[in-house]
Amino acid sequence: MAKLTAVPLSALVDEPVHIQVTGLAPFQVVCLQASLKDEKGNLFSSQAFYRASEVGKVDLECDSSLGGDYMGVHPMGLFWSLKPEKILGRLVKIDVMNSPYQIHIKVCHPSFPIQGIVVSPPLDSLTLERWYVAPGVxxxxxxxxxxxxxxxxxxxxxxxxxxxxxxxxxxxxxxxxxxxxxxxxxxxxxxxxxxxxxxxxxxxxxxxxxxxxxxxxxxxxxxxxxxxxxxxxxxxxxxxxxxxxxxxxxxxxxxxxxxxxxxxxxxxxxxxxxxxxxxxxxxxxxxxxxxxxxxxxxxxxxxxxxxxxxxxxxxxxxxxxxxxxxxxxxxxxxxxxxxxxxxxxxxxxxxxxxxxxxxxxxxxxxxxxxxxxxxxxxxxxxxxxxxxxxxxxxxxxxxxxxxxxxxxxxxxxxxxxxxx
Missing domain, CATH: 3.40.50.1820 (Alpha/Beta hydrolase fold, catalytic domain)
Known part of the structure; x- marks a missing residue:
């Protein structure tokens, strides 16, 4: 069974996150997706495709994206490649003190948006907190x-x-x-x-x-x-x-x-x-x-x-x-x-x-x-x-x-x- 992990789950926005997927089939291709909504409800999203290793693992710190919103080894690519659903959108945090951004990450089977095909549910998912203020500030x-x-x-x-x-x-x-x-x-x-x-x-x-x-x-x-x-x-x-x-x-x-x-x-x-x-x-x-x-x-x-x-x-x-x-x-x-x-x-x-x-x-x-x-x-x-x-x-x-x-x-x- 696929297992998605991200460490740390809660951190400042300028801190890197280590994302891994385990429990995949050897050399299985999967799609990792990230999304968040800003304080005005605007959606930002990204995705990248990865091929698991012979032991069924994807590690964003060392594995290369095969395509999507970026290619190559980029451990934080899902974050900086987030794109606004509405053009001309800029991600700007308004309330820095009381609420973090909630970034939802999921791992899925690669799917193609063909009308009539039901997209399968994610293999696993999690939510990260990204703060603009450290405790005690x-x-x-x-x-x-x-x-x-x-x-x-x-x-x-x-x-x-x-x-x-x-x-x-x-x-x-x-x-x-x-x-x-x-x-x-x-x-x-x-x-x-x-x-x-x-x-x-x-x-x-x-x-x-x-x-x-x-x-x-x-x-x-x-x-x-x-x-x-x-x-x-x-x-x-x-x-x-x-x-x-x-x-x-x-x-x-x-x-x-x-x-x-x-x-x-x-x-x-x-x-x-x-x-x-x-x-x-x-x-x-x-x-x-x-x-x-x-x-x-x-x-x-x-x-x-x-x-x-x-x-x-x-x-x-x-x-x-x-x-x-x-x-x-x-x-x-x-x-x-x-x-x-x-x-x-x-x-x-x-x-x-x-x-x-x-x-x-x-x-x-x-x-x-x-x-x-x-x-x-x-x-x-x-x-x-x-x-x-x-x-x-x-x-x-x-x-x-x-x-x-x-x-x-x-x-x-x-x-x-x-x-x-």
Whole structure:
């Protein structure tokens, strides 16, 4: 009798799972399927075909998928190859504290969707819990002065290295990365800056003094180590993170995931100084064969060729980790990062590391998150192509997440840097 096992059954979403099937006939071909529903009821699913060994066993850690949503040896392929039933779906956890994702896995006889044939029941099945928060992590709603967001504190007395987590053009408050960082030992402030609570519903300008208040709020907390903080940021958030690192001496370590090295749309304002956006060449907006828009060429004639638009990154005191998806269709992230690092080199700076991933798209997220190649945005019509190819994008997410944590520890916990 077939027996499906997965270890561990309950874990954080960035932890791998060891999946095996035993009790099969020698060399039997089976189909492994995974599915979950997000908090809005949207279905995501994946499948892969495997051939059992001579002893009737399938082990995803060493056996190769014969086909389905991926091929080859990929122990977590069923997770990162999950696809939305409705196109333009992105898997984003809303309530990180109270409920995990329930991922249902089953092993079946291979079947073909021919009308009139009854699909046989699964040989075995199980349900996994995938959490975005570790036991003991505390979430504190933040509404202090102008600051709006959520602070996640690791379990224990502290002190903990502090991190500010910034997302981009979707607005609102996204907490899933901040809760995971707290689960890995970082006191993390998920900081909203538009379209949330009483913040502006539209982003007209980037007020860097607001983000400075966020830094000061975090450093005042009795469980935050200091004297500096880190930033983890993506897209528009990375644009803001870079500006913060240049203007605020408290920023010690900045992770920039697929962001520009210039003001892209909304002017930046700081202490009376206004930094206007780079001219955008709308004629370079591409609409692909699927009707999805791609923006990665829109700054070719200005930012790429004229350094006067670039942030003076050489003025920053802290360290940078650039994370680049080379198949990003929203920003030409590789060009922007190369331009920023060349600027640092020109000024004799060695305070940076560049991770550049061929085949990875714009939305590089925590490990085993399904690739979102396209989705709707509240301020953009039609929908956006984010780019990325499933297998290399998954590899980029797994590798970069480890490197992000290592980078933050190295520069926020200097006493431990010698051990890393």
């Amino acid at each position: 505390k979430r504190i709603q933040v509404k202090e002065g102008r600051i709006r967001g959520a602070l996640f504190l690791p379990p224990g007395e502290g002190l903990f290295p502090g991190v500010i987590d910034l997302f981009g053009g979707a607005g609102g408050l996204m907490e899933f990365r901040a809760s995971l960082l707290a689960s890995r030992g970082f006191a993390t402030l998920a900081l909203a800056y538009w379209n949330y609570d009483d913040l502006p519903s539209q982003l007209e300008e980037v007020d860097l003094e607001y983000f400075e208040e966020g830094v000061e709020f975090l450093l005042r907390h009795p469980k935050v180590l200091g004297p500096g903080v880190g930033i983890v940021s993506v897209c528009l958030g990375a644009e803001i993170g870079l500006a913060m690192a240049i203007n605020l001496k408290q920023i010690t370590a900045t992770v920039l995931i697929n962001g520009p090295n210039f003001v892209s749309k909304n002017p930046h304002v700081y202490r009376g100084q206004v930094n206007p956006p780079v001219p955008c060449n709308e004629e370079f907006v591409i609409t692909n064969a699927l009707g999805l828009v791609e923006f990665y060429r829109t700054f070719e004639e200005t930012a790429h060729k004229d350094s006067k638009y670039c942030f003076p990154i050489e003025k920053a005191h802290g360290h940078f980790l650039f994370v680049v998806g080379e198949d990003d269709k929203n920003l030409n992230s590789k060009v922007h990062a190369n331009q920023a690092t060349a600027q640092l080199i020109k000024n004799g700076k060695k305070n940076w590391t560049l991770l550049s991933y061929p085949g990875a798209g714009h939305l590089i997220e925590p490990p085993y998150t399904p690739l979102c190649q396209a989705s709707r945005m509240p301020t953009v019509i039609p929908s956006i192509n984010w780019g990325g190819k499933v297998i290399p994008h998954a590899a980029a997410q797994e590798h970069s997440w480890k490197e992000i944590q290592k980078f933050l520890k190295q520069h926020l916990l200097p006493n431990l840097s010698s051990q890393l």
